[in-house]
Amino acid sequence: MDDICGLIARVRSYHPTTDTDLIRRAYAFGKEMHEGQFRHSGEPYITHPLAVAMILSEQRLDDSTIVTALLHDTVEDTRASHDDLARRFGKEIADLVDGVTKLTKLQLNSRETKQAENFRKLFMAMSRDLRVILVKLADRLHNMRTIKSMNPEGQLRKSRETMDIYAPLAGRMGMQWMREELEDLAFGVLNPEGRQSIIRRFITLQREAGDVIDKITSDIRVEMDRVGIRGEVLGRAKRPFSIWRKMEEKRIGFSRLSDIYGFRVIVATEAQCYAVLGAIHQRWRAVPGRFKDYISQPKSNGYRSIHTTVSGRDGKRVEVQIRTRQMHEVAETGVAAHWSYRDGERVENPFAVDPAGWISSLTEQFDVGADHDEFLEAVKLEMYSDQVFCFTPKGEVVKLPKGATPLDFAYAIHTRIGDSCVGAKVDGVRVPLWTRLRNGQSCEILAAEGQRPQSTWMDIAVTGRAKSAIRRSLREEDRARFIRLGRELARVAFDGVEKRMTSKALSMAAKELHLPNGDELLARLGSAELETRRVIEVLYPDLSDRRGDEIDAHAAIVGLEPDQTFQRADCCQPLPGERIVGITYRGQGVRIHAIDCPTLVELDDEPERWIDLQWHSGNHPAVHTTTFDMTILNDAGVLGRICSLIGAQKANISDLKFLDRKQDFYRLVMDVDLRSIEHMHAVKLALESDSDVATIYRVRDPERRP
Known part of the structure; x- marks a missing residue:
């Protein structure tokens, strides 16, 4: 023992x-x-x-x-x-x-x-x-x-x-x-090489400049003695990863990185924290924009400290954190301070937060009914970010993640204010909604009745709460239109596998996909958030097994070794019936390219990676996705008719995205699952024959790297 x-x-x-x-x-x-x-x-x-x-x-x-x-x-x-x-x-x-x-x-x-x-x-x-x-x-x-x-x-x-x-x-x-x-x-x-390079630079720097930490620590103690304050001064070089991250964020080399040392001053009282801050700022020049007062505005996990960066000895930037002993204990253990003991008693630290309250504040904005992707987005955005503190015109504090915008500020106050936002004033000056807020700024939201969230807001908002509310509002606004489009897409998909689309089938698929009902499933299909292929897969997982005369899609290629796996290249999306070649990729198996794929030009000098392959002859399943770019008339029923034409050719639409919407025409890209090159020509001919289809061509994009 x-x-x-x-x-x-x-x-x-x-x-x-x-x-x-x-x-x-x-x-x-x-x-x-x-x-x-x-x-x-x-x-x-x-x-x-x-x-x-x-x-x-x-x-x-x-x-x-x-x-x-x-x-x-x-x-x-x-x-x-x-x-x-x-x-x-x-x-x-x-x-x-x-x-x-x-x-x-x-x-x-x-x-x-x-x-x-x-x-x-x-x-x-x-x-x-x-x-x-x-x-x-x-x-x-x-x-x-x-x-x-x-x-x-x-x-x-x-x-x-x-x-x-x-x-x-x-x-x-x-x-x-x-x-x-x-x-x-x-x-x-x-990144072992990156870490070692930072350590080597540190050793060189220490050899050239001597023990900078001891010198600056001594300087700070002198200033504290001058104002009659006793306390502890601790200094250290920042960890290699912290330095590497700063170099990456600022895109500068080690030699230009200045604040690589951090110092901590621990005193007895809150008043002494501010007195030490004054003494340090009197001795050294403060770096603008690098001051944070987490004592007056503590973080939600109980963290309190004053942060300042000054141009210290020899012009080197130095970060200094100033706090009391109780603040330091919470800073070291965070939320864990709630359970800390000293001398056999639970520590009564006034700055230790209640864990239940902390968890509640962290999760209160996550709508329980939100789908999994939205929940994950919200959690990651809120968990991985630093905070800024801004004020309402009445002086109330709003906590937001770093990089937040006035739009995030509006939704943090109330969803209704966010939805009706038409503009914002920061420190009394009208600013664009994409402005990044900074600590201590005052923000006023301008709202108007009848205003609704715009799709462009998704690129402006930063917080999970704002993004979730915007997405929900946009979905509700377009819900009826998306349901109509989704119903047509679903009907075509069901026809493609010779099944009948019923309300019961849609409800069963929605349940399997953790959606509340069939209407929500149709809305997701219509808004391209869900693929029709996924709906068919959850309802008929063994459908391919019942097609006895079809070639297994996983064994559709002749000429591979038994242990080799393959994948169709995204750049050319080859189809059965086209001449093909295989290119080996280390650790990724073989990628199948059409023989006329432009990407192959770049591989001419690597013949050892080329494999002569061909498609199996026979009946291939309609699982080979091909992308079409088309321009169609913007008129009632046109898109539905196009979907019907594709369904009549026994093809399945797996994805659809609008690229441009004008009053007279729509431009869109559509992923269609096909059997072969002949099948593609049949689908393309059927669409070209429709008078409301202005243009249609197959997308073969060299920028879609394999």
Whole structure:
């Protein structure tokens, strides 16, 4: 039990009355359950939960969280069950372990549509008990610290997930130190050369300029002594990833990057924070636009501090953060400060936020009825962004993500104000709606009755709330038209597979696609947010299997090796019946090009990548998407008739987008699923014969790279 002694000593240092017997029993049970299991490094598996518990003890967390860390993998990886844990350690700890287990199973970085639903589950877990996320973050931090023992593919996958999900989440929870470490560890895997180059430049800079941190720290202490304030001054070089990100954002080299050092001043009172700020600004010139007062306007996770950037010693830009000790403790642990202990008592820190209230403020604007994509968009926009604070004409504060516009400001006040917005004044001056708001500005929204959201607003809005409201309003306004168009598209798609479109079939498809009803499904089809192919797939998944005389689309090519996979090139969209050639792509199989594809010219000097191929002879299914660009008369019933013509040729419209809408003509692109080149000519001839079709041609675009 020697391994557990260090953890118990750490916990006892801030919580003298800790239940050491509970921690020892949890460690013993975890060690027994993980017996015979080893990490990628070859160490006994129990070393991992012990390390996770140590990370959480550094945040001075309660016994339940520490014990959960020791047991967090037992339900997932061993024979232990929720009931076993509840019987041995109580329901609270069993539920916490169960929450961590469920989070581990979520594929948060999946590119599939289920990603949004998993994010929803993540927020639900956070709302039940935020300590679940604290354990998961500590688990990820230890995994990243020991990532070199994993295989290269696993390192890349876990590092991307860390950079995309866990690091921003840690930052949003106020655990900035953890965010920075997670980002830097992931950076070392995703771009090791970039990280090493930053470190080498730092070493060179230190050799040339000496210990800049000690010099500037001493300068700040001198100014504090001058105004009679005692406090702690800490200085450090920023982490390599933080520097790399600044270089990328500003598109400058290391030599031109100035604020690569950060300093922190910790004093006793709020009044002393402002006195130190004054002293620093008297000694050094403040950099315009780089001052933030999070004491008077704290972040939603409880973070309070004054940030300023000054031109310090030798003209070097220096960022200084000024805060009290209590503010510093919240800044270090973020939302986790709610559970912190000192001397056996829960810390009564006035700046620690209530976790339930924090989660509520984070999720209150996400409409439960919104679809998964909108929810995911809203979560990511709100979770991954810094905030700016703006004022209404009455002086009320509105918090918005960095880069927000007056349109976002309007929707943050009320959806009705956003919908009726016709303009805005910032600091009393009329500005365009796409203006980016800055900290401390006053914004006045100009509204008018009868105004409705414009489609261009989607490109202006930044917040998830505004985008969701705009999209919903546009959808409702065009709903009747989209339903009519969607019904025609659906009818053609059903005719193409020799099925009858009924209200029951549409309702069943809507249910499978997690939509409320058939009308909503038709509206999505009409607005091109949903493909008719998807509707047919969910209703008749085995349809291709019943076409006995059709060639399997996955085996439509002759000349490939048994282990080679293929894909039609987007640039030329070759069809059965056309002469084709295969081009090999490392790690991506073979791409099929038409022999006259312009892209092939660029590959003339790489003959070793060319493969002589041909299509199987026989009846191919109508699954080969071809894009048509057409101009049609803007008149009632024209589009419906065109859809009918395509359906009459047993072809399926899988997507439709309008490029240009004029009073007399529409220009649109339409994706049609075809069987062969002959089938394409038949469809094209049928459309060209219609007097309301002005032009139609097949799109073969070299810019659509394979």
